[in-house]
Amino acid sequence: MNDFENxxxxxxxxxxxxxxxxxEDGLLYCxxxxxxxQFRMETPPMEGRLLPCPCRCEQERLDREAAEQEAQRHRHAVAELKRRGFTDPAMREWTFANDNGRCPQMxxxxxxxxxxxTMLAENIGYLLWGGVGTGKSYFAGCVANALMEQEIAVRMTNFALILNDLTASFEGRNDYIAQLCRAMLLIIDDFGMERGTEYGLEQVYNVIDSRYRSRKPLIVxxxxxxxxxxxxxxxxxARIYDRLLEMCAPIRFSGENFRKITAQDKLARLKNLMD
Ligand SMILES: [Zn+2]
Incomplete structure (x- = not known):
C-alpha cells in the first residue's frame, strides 16, 4: 500500500x-x-467509499466548542480594548447596565x-456641556463601553493627560496625535482646562484639528x-471652538448635580442609621 492509500x-x-x-444502509451509527x-461518496473517483462524518451529538459538541472559543476570543478582544481605551479602570463600570436612570440625556x-x-460615516460627535456633576462623563463612558463591547476601538482621555504626554515626549508628538486619531471614536473628557498658556492652546488646536482631518467622530x-x-x-x-462645533452636536446637561445628590443620599442614610 502506498502513502496515499494509507x-x-x-x-x-x-x-x-x-x-x-x-x-441497514451499511453505515456506522452513533x-x-x-x-x-459515516456517509457514502456518490461521485467518482471515490464512489461507493465510506467516509467519516460527525453524528448529530458530535456536531453539537463541535459547535459548542467553536462558540465557546469565539466567546473567549471576544471577551479577550473587549478586555484589551478597554485596557487600552480608558485612562482609569473605574470607567469600565460606566455602562448602560449600571446607569441609575436619573440622567434625562441618557x-x-x-x-x-x-x-x-451613521455617526461614523457622517463624522458626527457630541458636545456634552453643562455644570459639574450632571453626568456628562458617565454618559460618554456608557457610549465608550457599549461600542468597545462591539469591538470598536474607542479612546477616552482628557487634555490634562494629553498635554502631559505631549510635553514629556516632544519627538514622539506626531505619533502620539496620530495614535489618538486612529481610534474610531475619540472622547475628550473635561475639555476647557486649556484656558491658560499659549503652548497649551496650540497643542489643543493640533489635536482637535488632526482629529477633524481624520474625518472620524469626536465626543467632548x-x-x-x-x-x-x-x-x-x-x-x-475661536479656531478650536469652531472645529468642535462643526464636528459635535451640542447636548445640554442641565440636570441636578448627581454628585451632590449622592452625597445627600449618603447623609440621609447615615442619619437613618443614627436614629
Ligand atoms: Zn452521536
Missing part, C-alpha cells in the same frame, strides 16, 4: 465507541444520538450607539457654556 484508509476509519451499531457517523447615548454606523465633555463656545474671546480660542 492516508485515505486512516481518514476513512470512523471513531467507533461503545453502543455504536451498523445500520449509539447515543442514532444518526450516522437617551441620546443609546441613540448614538444604535446609530453608530465640557463645563464651558455653549454661549461662550459660540462667542470666543480671541482667535486662538
Amino acid at each position: 492516508i485515505v484508509k486512516r481518514l476513512s476509519a470512523p471513531q467507533v465507541e461503545q453502543g455504536d451499531y451498523m445500520g 449509539g447515543k444520538c442514532r444518526t450516522p457517523k 437617551k441620546h447615548a443609546h441613540f448614538y450607539v444604535e446609530h453608530w454606523d 465633555t465640557t463645563n464651558i457654556p455653549l454661549h461662550d463656545l459660540q462667542h470666543p474671546l480671541d482667535t486662538a480660542h
Whole structure:
C-alpha cells in the first residue's frame, strides 16, 4: 500500500465507541444520538467509499466548542480594548447596565450607539456641556463601553493627560496625535482646562484639528457654556471652538448635580442609621 492509500484508509476509519451499531444502509451509527457517523461518496473517483462524518451529538459538541472559543476570543478582544481605551479602570463600570436612570440625556447615548454606523460615516460627535456633576462623563463612558463591547476601538482621555504626554515626549508628538486619531471614536473628557498658556492652546488646536482631518467622530465633555463656545474671546480660542462645533452636536446637561445628590443620599442614610 502506498502513502496515499494509507492516508485515505486512516481518514476513512470512523471513531467507533461503545453502543455504536451498523445500520441497514451499511453505515456506522452513533449509539447515543442514532444518526450516522459515516456517509457514502456518490461521485467518482471515490464512489461507493465510506467516509467519516460527525453524528448529530458530535456536531453539537463541535459547535459548542467553536462558540465557546469565539466567546473567549471576544471577551479577550473587549478586555484589551478597554485596557487600552480608558485612562482609569473605574470607567469600565460606566455602562448602560449600571446607569441609575436619573440622567434625562441618557437617551441620546443609546441613540448614538444604535446609530453608530451613521455617526461614523457622517463624522458626527457630541458636545456634552453643562455644570459639574450632571453626568456628562458617565454618559460618554456608557457610549465608550457599549461600542468597545462591539469591538470598536474607542479612546477616552482628557487634555490634562494629553498635554502631559505631549510635553514629556516632544519627538514622539506626531505619533502620539496620530495614535489618538486612529481610534474610531475619540472622547475628550473635561475639555476647557486649556484656558491658560499659549503652548497649551496650540497643542489643543493640533489635536482637535488632526482629529477633524481624520474625518472620524469626536465626543467632548465640557463645563464651558455653549454661549461662550459660540462667542470666543480671541482667535486662538475661536479656531478650536469652531472645529468642535462643526464636528459635535451640542447636548445640554442641565440636570441636578448627581454628585451632590449622592452625597445627600449618603447623609440621609447615615442619619437613618443614627436614629
Ligand atoms: Zn452521536
